[in-house]
Amino acid sequence: MKKTILVFALLIFALLLLFQFSKYAVISGDLNSEFAIAIIAIVFFFIGVYINKKSLRKQTNTTLEINHKKISDLEISKREYEVLLGISEGLSNKEIGERLFISESTIKTHVSNLLSKLNAKRRTQALQIAKDLNII
CATH class of the missing domain: 4.10.860 (DNA Excision Repair, Uvrb; Chain A)
Structure with a gap:
C-alpha cells in the first residue's frame, strides 16, 4: 500500500x-x-x-482453486452445481434451463435445494457463501 x-x-x-x-x-x-x-x-x-x-x-492473481471436497461435504449434486455456476454468471432461471436443457420448474427446485444446503435466503447470499467456501 x-x-x-x-x-x-x-x-x-x-x-x-x-x-x-x-x-x-x-x-x-x-x-x-x-x-x-x-x-x-x-x-x-x-x-x-x-x-x-x-x-x-x-x-x-486472484484465481483460487475450487474446493471439490467442500462440494461433496455439502452434498451438492452435479446438476445443482451446474445451476450454481449459471447463477454466478448472472443467468435467469429460464436461461439456465435453456442452457442445461431442463425445465424452469426444475431449475427452481435446484435453486431451492442450493439455498437450503448453503443456508442462504437469496441467490446473491448463496453466491457469496459459495465464493467464501471456494466452490465457485
Whole structure:
C-alpha cells in the first residue's frame, strides 16, 4: 500500500513539474502551445497504459482453486452445481434451463435445494457463501 501511495505521489509531482515547464516554455515563447499539449497528452497516455497493465496483472492473481471436497461435504449434486455456476454468471432461471436443457420448474427446485444446503435466503447470499467456501 505504501508503495502505491509513493508511486502516485511521485507521478503527481512529475506531472506538476511537466505542467510548470510547459507553462514557462509557452509564456517565454520557446514552445508552441500545441506542442506542449501534445507532450502532456503523450505522458498521460503512457501513464494510463502503465496503470492499466498494473491493474490487469492483479486481477489474474486472484484465481483460487475450487474446493471439490467442500462440494461433496455439502452434498451438492452435479446438476445443482451446474445451476450454481449459471447463477454466478448472472443467468435467469429460464436461461439456465435453456442452457442445461431442463425445465424452469426444475431449475427452481435446484435453486431451492442450493439455498437450503448453503443456508442462504437469496441467490446473491448463496453466491457469496459459495465464493467464501471456494466452490465457485
